[in-house]
Amino acid sequence: NAGVTQTPKFQVLKTGQSMTLQCAQDMNHNSMYWYRQDPGMGLRLIYYSASEGTTDKGEVPNGYNVSRLNKREFSLRLESAAPSQTSVYFCASSGPYYEQYFGPGTRLTVT
Amino acid sequence: GENVEQHPSTLSVQEGDSAVIKCTYSDSASNYFPWYKQELGKRPQLIIDIRSNVGEKKDQRIAVTLNKTAKHFSLHITETQPEDSAVYFCAASWTGTASKLTFGTGTRLQVTL
Numbered sequence: 001n002a003g004v005t006q007t008p009k010f011q012v013l014k015t016g017q018s019m020t021l022q023c024a025q026d027m028n029h030n031s032m033y034w035y036r037q038d039p040g041m042g043l044r045l046i047y048y049s050a051s052e053g054t055t056d057k058g059e060v061p062n063g064y065n066v067s068r069l070n071k072r073e074f075s076l077r078l079e080s081a082a083p084s085q086t087s088v089y090f091c092a093s094s095g096p097y098y099e100q101y102f103g104p105g106t107r108l109t110v111t
Numbered sequence: 112g113e114n115v116e117q118h119p120s121t122l123s124v125q126e127g128d129s130a131v132i133k134c135t136y137s138d139s140a141s142n143y144f145p146w147y148k149q150e151l152g153k154r155p156q157l158i159i160d161i162r163s164n165v166g167e168k169k170d171q172r173i174a175v176t177l178n179k180t181a182k183h184f185s186l187h188i189t190e191t192q193p194e195d196s197a198v199y200f201c202a203a204s205w206t207g208t209a210s211k212l213t214f215g216t217g218t219r220l221q222v223t224l
Contacts (some may be wrong), residue, residue: 031209042117042200042214043155050209058211059112090154098143098210102154 001026004103006091012109013081021076021106023091031094032074033058034066036087037105043090049074081110113138115203117215124191125223132218134201135183141203143210144177144184149198159186191222
């Protein structure tokens, strides 16, 4: 099993450009999550999906949209990137006992 | 919402000594408390967790304690080794339909020879 995978690993965008971060899991987990990690601030929840067909806002949802494409895939979209969105983005999934497993991350720079 | 505070922000110990990291949380409804280890440039990895119906849990050199009354929980690492050097994060959540983790700001642990 690959666990949680993310693409791309690195991305540089100019202010105003858009992009979609992809996440997939092969653990048959119901719940999936997107976090951002900034220096000195830990990880903060952007959006989550408790189950296929549902999505909800987390702590810092502004400037982002998500799509739960199916049980395996959960994507994060930046419609108009801003320098404040420069961060490392982690996707995670959790199973019936709530343990969350993280993907390898996407390092995004917005210039 | 939930707020998690973590201390210390940095911790340096000699190999073989013990390390303790402490966290407090604000929401009395939180019932799930995991700890993650993150090495430089890597993903956070779950190392141990505890639920609110348990006061202590051990896994080899790692233990976690929970005091629900005081709303704090701690990570204890005994007989530290150089490979324990990393950033450690505590987190808290209420496990409803999903587990929305609120993380502490991390502790950088350095184990010196």
